[in-house]
Amino acid sequence: APTIMWFRDDLRLADNPALSAAVAAGPVVCVYIHDPALKLGGAEKWWLHGALEALDADLRAHGGQLCLMTGAEQDSLVWLARALGARGVEWNRRYAGPARTRDAAIKATLRAGGLAAQSHPGNMLHEPWQVRTKQGSPFRVFTPWWRALQAMGPPLPPLPVPHGLATALAAAPVQAAATERLVPLAALSLRPATPDWAAGLRATWQPGEAAARKRLDTFVAERLPGYATARDLPAQPATSGLSPCLRFGHLSSRQVWHAVDAHGAGDRDAASFLSELGWRDFAHSTLFDFPDMATRSLRPEFDAMPWRTDPAGLRAWQRGRTGYPIIDAGMRELWHTGCMHNRVRMIVASFLTKHLLLDWRVGEQWFADTLVDADVASNPFNWQWVAGCGLDAAPYFRIFNPVLQGEKFDPEGAYVRHWVPEIARLPGRAIHTPWKADLPAGTRYPTPVVDLAGGRTRALAAWKALQPRL
Ligand code: FAD
16 A cells, blocks of 8 residues: 655655655655645745646656645545555644644544554754753743754754655556546646736746755855855845745755755854754744744734834835835845845845834735745744844844945945846945935936834834833
8 A cells, every 4th residue: 555745845855754754665655735725925836836846847757746636635635545545644744833733633633544644854953842941941042042953963964865766656656546636736826827927036946856956056066155254245146045945845954954064064154054044943943832923923012012004105115115225126126036135134124114113914924925935934033033022033122224234235236226227327325325316307216205213213112112011
C-alpha cells in the first residue's frame, strides 16, 4: 500500500524529512491540497502556481507526478487515502496556531481510521519547543534566544533527495479511482487573469527548487562577502533574495544555514547573515508560543492605541504616492516585484504606523497580499516589531524620519531614482526632499500627505496617552 506525501510549505525534494520517511516506507503518492478558504495573498498565489508547476516537473523527472486537489484539507486527504488504500500520510510541520489545530485533527482522524500519520521537522533550524530559557519558558528577546539556539550546535545536516525516490514513485501509479477528485493546476486559478498585474513578478522571480538552489549558490559565491556592510543599502543587490524560497520551502533553513556556514564559517558576513536567518526562526517560534500574534498586539496595552482611519492616506501609501521618495520607491518596488528591501520595509512600516498613525494590521494585510514572501510569522512579527507593540520591539518613540533614512541608506539616491523616475533628474540629495525643489512644469509627483513634524508629534502624543497602561 502506498504512503501519501502531503506537500505544504515544503515544496522541494532535497532535505525533506517527510518525503524521505515516505520513500523509506515503500511506494509513494505525492499530493498538494489547495483550500481556497485559507486565504492566500495575490502575489503568494502567483508564486504558488509556479512552485507547483516546478515540483510536478521535478517529480516527473523521477517518474512520478504531483497530484493536486482543491477543498478542505482533512476531507481531501481522508478521501485520497481511502481511494488509494494508503498505509499512511507523512508531512512536515507548520507552526501557526490554526494550521497546528488542523494538523492535530487530521492526525487524529487518520490514526482513528487505522492509518499511519507522521509529522516531521522540516522548516526550522530547531523546533520551537527545543529552544527554551532555563526555566523552560519561551524567550521574549532575540539575542539570548539566538545564543541558546547556537549553543545547541549546528542544525541537522541536510538530507539528500531520497535515494529510492524513483522506485517509490514508480511503485505507486495513481489508479483511476483516485483520479476522480484530482484537478489540473489551472483549475486552482492561482494566476491573475485580467488585469494581468504579474509582469513585474515574472521578470523578477523564478519559483521552484532548482532556481532557489541556484540563487543560494550565487549568493554564497558572489554576495556573501560584504553582506554585513551592504545589506542595509537598498540600491545594491547585496542580500540573498531567498525569502520567497524559504516561505515556500524550496529550500530549508537548514540547507541555507549549512551552505553559508561552510563558506564563511565564523566570519563577520556569515555571522550577520545567519543571525538574519535566525530572525525567521524567532518569528516562527514567537508565533508558536503566541498563536494570536498575527492579529493581536503582543503588548496588550496597544489595544487602546487610537489608530486613525484615513482612506486617502492609506491609498497614497499603498500606491507609492505619499510625496516622500524613499517611501514611494519602496511601495512601488513592492507592487512591481512582489518584494521590498528590508531597510525600506522598516521605513514604510514606521511611516504608516507612526506618521500616519494607522493600525499595523492594515499594513500587514497589504504586505500579505502583495509580497511573494508573505509569511504567517515573519510578516506580523516584523510589523509588530516596527510598530513597537511586539516582542523585543523597537520602542514606539523611535520614529524613522524618511528623509534622513533616505539620505543615510540611499545616499546617491539611486534606489529612489529607479522607482520614482518622475523626479530622477533632481540633483544629489535634493532627490529626498522634492517639495523643496523647483520641479519642472508638468512633473506629476504628489506633495507630502502628512507633515513630518506634525505626524511625529501626533504619534508621540497618542503613545504617551498609553503610558499609564504601559
Ligand atoms: P537576506 O538579508 O538575504 O536574509 C536572509 C533570510 O533571513 C531572509 O530570506 C529571511 O528568510 C530571513 N530574514 C531576514 N531578515 C528577517 C527578519 N527581519 N525577520 C524574519 N526573517 C528575516 N520576511 C519574510 O520572509 N516574509 C515577510 O512577510 C516579511 N514581512 C516583513 C514585514 C516588515 C514590516 C519588515 C520590516 C520585514 C519583513 N520581513 C519579512 C523580513 C525581511 O524584510 C525579509 O525577510 C527580507 O527583506 C528578505 O530579503 P532577503 O531574502 O534578500 O534577505
